[in-house]
Amino acid sequence: MPTERITFSGHNGDTLSARLDLPKGPLLATALFAHCFTCSKDIPAARRIAARLSSMGIAVLRFDFTGLGHSEGEFANTTFSSNVDDLHAAANYLASRNMAPSLLIGHSLGGAxxxxxxxxxxxxxxxxxxxxxxxxxxxxxNFGGALSEIASTGQAEVCLGGRPFTIRKDFVEDVAATNLSTAIGNLKRALLVLHAPKDDVVGIENAAEIFGAAKHPKSFVTLDDADHLVSTPEDAEYAAEVISAWAGRYLDLRPPAPAPATPEGIVHVSEADTAGFLQDINAGPFHHALADEPLAYGGTNKGMSPYGFLSAGLGACTSMTIRMYARRKGWPLEHVSVDISHNKVHAQDADDRTGDKIDSFRRVIHLAGDLDDAQRQKLLEIADKCPVHRTLERSSHVETELA
Structure with missing residues (x-):
């Protein structure tokens, strides 16, 4: 995904550091991501969610709150209310670029x-x-015994995530005085609550209270064994999948008509895991799949292999072509299924004199319905007229260039 490194002014004029993850194709919507308390915009969960949404045509702005990550300012001078003001500053920046956010995503205190x-x-x-x-x-x-020191002296140093932070009385008083019940009840927007039952930082009962205070439309999805930071690739991928599928119901993600040279639009493929082979495959905002390699070949087996997708294309096209013909003829075809297997065979086995190996696809077609022998034989012949079949049988031309 293309990423812009940008800055904008926060609530008190400090320069905030941000990343704007952009879709490769048309911009269909914009999301604003708020990270967890004392975290940064670059935590794995934020990166994975941004990558998934950008592949759907949704730009994602993720930024560091004042005094955190690469942003300027003193964290000790911030409060929950100043974080909310930073969010408004981020939204105003997006609006200045005609990209006002239609989706908000907040992690931990960023969710509040x-x-x-x-x-x-x-x-x-x-x-x-x-x-x-x-x-x-x-x-x-999370402040433990430091609360009494903050109350008596006005501030204290607290170790969070292995790093020291100065927490001041203003922050403690501000969060203590904040009640979200009314704000949640008056959202008048679709709400998705994601939470892990084993979250030992923010208990699952918080999700129940948020969900209970909200009005419909609202959804709750458990993150099962995920930790509070959603730190494992598997959990981050699941969260990204859920958010992207859910958001598609509430955002207008209708892409413009594709160019004449690409009647079905562009299929975007990008790495989802640089340590393995997992790939994100997107065809427009609504069609997403994962490609991978089997465990035996160094993959994680989370998606079909590239040859699996090629076989799927042949099988789907075969079934569609048969159905179209039977429908046009008015024949009693009740159901079609196609089994495809792929292998490499020596060229001489296919009467080819090059001596190289070629691809061999075995296709077994199952036809259900009160068809006579002549009809079944004709449908078998029609299968060979499937466009993907013809593409595979004749040479194709692939042009490749660096972006």
């Missing part, structure tokens, strides 16, 4: 922030929270 901010963003149509607390004050549980 998007719930608070959404009411003041008229462009937003849908909201997703991941491991979000119902009460922002929940985050103070």
């Amino acid at each position: 922030a998007v719930l608070r901010a959404a009411g003041d963003m008229p462009s937003v149509k849908a909201i997703t929270t991941i491991g979000a607390p119902f009460e922002p004050g929940h985050v103070t549980h």
